[in-house]
Amino acid sequence: MEWKNELTQLLGITYPIVQAPMLGITTPAMVAAVSESGGLGSLPVGGLPPERVAALIREVKSLTAAPFAVNLFVYEPAPSYDRKAFEEMQDFLQFLYGANRLAVPRVNFDEVPFYSWRDQLPAIFAAGVKLVSFTFGMPDEAGYKLLKEHGVTLIGTATSVNEAVVLKEAGTDIIVAQGIEAGGHRGSFLGDSLPQVGTMSLIPQVVDRLRVPVIAAGGIMDGRGVRAAFNLGAMGIQPGSLFLRAHESLATPGHKAAIGRLTDTDTVLTRGFTGRWARGIKNKLLQEIEASGLQISGYPYQNELTQPIRKLARELDNTDFAVMWAGQSAGKARAWSTADIFAELVRDTESPNH
Amino acid sequence: MEWKNELTQLLGITYPIVQAPMLGITTPAMVAAVSESGGLGSLPVGGLPPERVAALIREVKSLTAAPFAVNLFVYEPAPSYDRKAFEEMQDFLQFLYGANRLAVPRVNFDEVPFYSWRDQLPAIFAAGVKLVSFTFGMPDEAGYKLLKEHGVTLIGTATSVNEAVVLKEAGTDIIVAQGIEAGGHRGSFLGDSLPQVGTMSLIPQVVDRLRVPVIAAGGIMDGRGVRAAFNLGAMGIQPGSLFLRAHESLATPGHKAAIGRLTDTDTVLTRGFTGRWARGIKNKLLQEIEASGLQISGYPYQNELTQPIRKLARELDNTDFAVMWAGQSAGKARAWSTADIFAELVRDTESPNH
Known part of the structure; x- marks a missing residue:
């Protein structure tokens, strides 16, 4: 096994194993543990305030x-x-909350916060971060230029061959090809209908189309x-669900227990939790x-609508009303x-019968 | 490569490569060519009259x-x-047909034909066929008993771990695990919602759950x-789309040409063509x-409703109104x-860089 x-x-790493960024699950300790192990940790900061981004990066460092x-x-x-x-x-x-004896504060439409990636870039540059992965879309021309001027290597996320092509042509250095099995948010950003391409089908077609490292x-x-992913032509892999139950994961005990009982058909693709398509465990809230x-509002509005119940469900470890991301193999x-x-x-890949 | x-x-074959049965596409010549090559050809006879089943078997033989x-x-x-x-x-x-200047005969609800697998068994036994694969469900206890009494090895189709378990426990000898990437009909038969599990996720979970050969x-x-499928734990593979454009395929020139232009996102899962979930190319009819x-009627009613236009579309090679099955990698x-x-x-598996 080479x-x-x-x-x-x-990437300057030993093993081409990237821990998937899981906002709300991944901690700086998880990121550091993966990077210390020779893989690539990913620190998710989507939508967070710039000062929080800076603090999280400091913590990992x-x-x-x-x-x-x-x-x-x-x-x-x-x-x-709307x-x-x-x-x-x-x-x-x-x-619904009232009927379930849950006291959840209302959200003020005019105060829905969302910090754009543009707002976050100064903190990232100031910390000297040279690897940036992204999802949900792609930077505009000025964004690519700015990131490149700061010597950043860019890892984009595609859920179809076409998305991979567009990312590559814009100057993305590495493509994460996300099959339909994956948990959490889909990285889809082109077209009206959600691409639902399985990993087995997606990887070889992206690899055949582009001369770019594919994860x-x-x-x-x-x-x-x-080994299957490498056989399909990938140069690296990005597991997420693999780390959901890790000691360093922020998943609640109830979420971790639900993962432990999960079968292949217990997750669904839904816009209901956040306004963007994502794969999670079917529960009462959903x-x-x-x-x-x-009507489900777009992201980040639906996401903000479910934030208060997610916070309460976390405190109560209530799995009926939590948002519990998971992939089909979680x-x-x-x-x-x-x-x-x-x-x-690593061991299992090197010697399957250890 | 062993x-x-x-x-x-x-199965008594050289290569654990099974040609997927594709009703309306697979010909006796295709079946024979695969079996002569050392793989396992599959002759689809779902719903056909017993005398036609006997004739097709004779032709392969x-x-x-x-x-x-x-x-x-x-x-x-x-x-x-209804x-x-x-x-x-x-x-x-x-x-719709009238607006498109297509003259298509009506279907008489009371004359929708469908020959059950039970009606077909005598022809199969008489011909001495010892390998039977099946999809859409599973035989009842009496059916398993009868098939076993005739020395038949049974290959069932599962789209979830649970379906595989049920098939195995009933006495199925071999399981085809069908990932969501596959073209044509889903083999799903349990539960209210369609399992949509990717091949990458499905195979290891079925293999871990059952001591039974998995294709x-x-x-x-x-x-x-x-190689990816073998790495995931499968003992065999069952390609279908791979043979869609074969010289021996019944696909029309228009269907074959559409396959040649297909991208990863051009197929959809739909009940619209036959009343059962299946993956095919988006076109005008769909x-x-x-x-x-x-309301879309259940199988075989919706299937019968679309038979006359399918026949005409085939004659005219009209891809707007044809039913064109295809998988995500077709x-x-x-x-x-x-x-x-x-x-x-076989060559590509044995020496990828030939």
Whole structure:
């Protein structure tokens, strides 16, 4: 098993294994543990205030001198949304919470916060971060220019061949190809309909189309998945669900327990939680939102609408009302330390019968 | 590359490569070519009259003495369907055809034919067929008993871990695990919602759950896919789209040309063509059916409703109104002979850089 390749060279790492950025799950400790293990940790900062971005980067840097990536939501919030639809959904949610004896504060439409990736760049440049991954879209021409001027290597996220082509042509250095098996948000950003291409189909077609290092994401949980991804032509892999139950994960005990019981068909693709398509565990909150028939606002509005209940559900460890991301293979995740999970993945890939 | 394994032994073949049964596409010549090449050809006979089943088996046997499988739709047609919904869809289709200057005969609801797998068994037993694959469901206890008494090895189709478990426990010898990438009909038969599990996620989870040979289907088009499937734990592979453009394929020139232009996102899952979920190329007929908002009858009623236009579209080679099955990787299919396609797959698996 030869791990060194063009990708490890580009990223300055030992193993071409990238921990998927999972906002709300990934901690600086998880990022550092992966990078210290020889992989690439990814620090998710999508939508966070610049001072928080700076603090999180400092925290990772205090834990490791190894390379890590900062992950951005490259996304422009729509200037305005349908206030009526927003409030109708909010009224419905408040009724639902009341019926379940949950006291959840209302959200003020005019105070929905979202810090753009543009707002975050100064903190990233100031910290000397040279690896930036992004999802939900792509920088504009000025953005690419600025990032390149600061010597940043760019890792974009594609869910179709066409998205990969567009990313590459704009100057993205590395493509994460995200199959439909993956948990959490889809990186989709082109076209009207969501691409739903399986990892087995997506990777070879992206690889055949582009001369660019491709990182496979979606359904990879052990050495079998790593070897399969390499066989399909990927130069690296990006597991996410693999780390959901890690000691360093922010997932609540209830979320981690639900992952432990997960079967291949327990997750669904939905816009109900955040306004963007994402894969998570079916639960009461989602069923009620989808059964309501109400219009779901776009991101970040629906996301903000569900923030208060997510906060409360976290405090109460209430899995009926939490948002619990997971991929189709998440049931295989282990409740180990991040370092142990990483080491086992390497061992299992090198000698499947150890 | 060691091809011999428990599966090749069970099936009496050289390469654990099974040609997917594709009703309306697969010919006896295609079946025989795959079996003559050392793989397992599959003759689809779902819903056909028993005398036609006997004739097709005779035709394959006249072309090869090697083993091949007969593929059944193991499915009980519902005793009655909503006649009003059927006629409303029929009226809509007739209007659509008229607006497109296509003269298509109406279908008589009371004359919708469907030969059950039970009706077909005598022809299969009489011909001495010892390999039967099936999809859409599973035989009842009496059916398993009868098939086993005739010394038949059974290959069932699962789209989720749970379906695989149920098939295995009933006495199925081999499981085809069909990932969401696959073209044509889904084999799903349990639960209210369609499992949409990617091949990368499905195969290891089925393999871990069951001690039974697993054949991977969905997204496999070349040696990369074959090696990936084996790495995931499969003992065999079942490509379908790979053979769509074969010289022996019944696909029309227009369908074959559309396959040649196909990208990863050009297919959709739909019930619109047949009443069962299946993956095919988006075209005018499908868009109109889905946009109509009319109720789609169950299989085989919707299937029968679209038979006359499918027949006419085939005669005219009209791709707007044809039903064109295809998987997410079908764009890689080559317009070669079945034997050449098969040999290339073996070569590409054995030495990727030939």
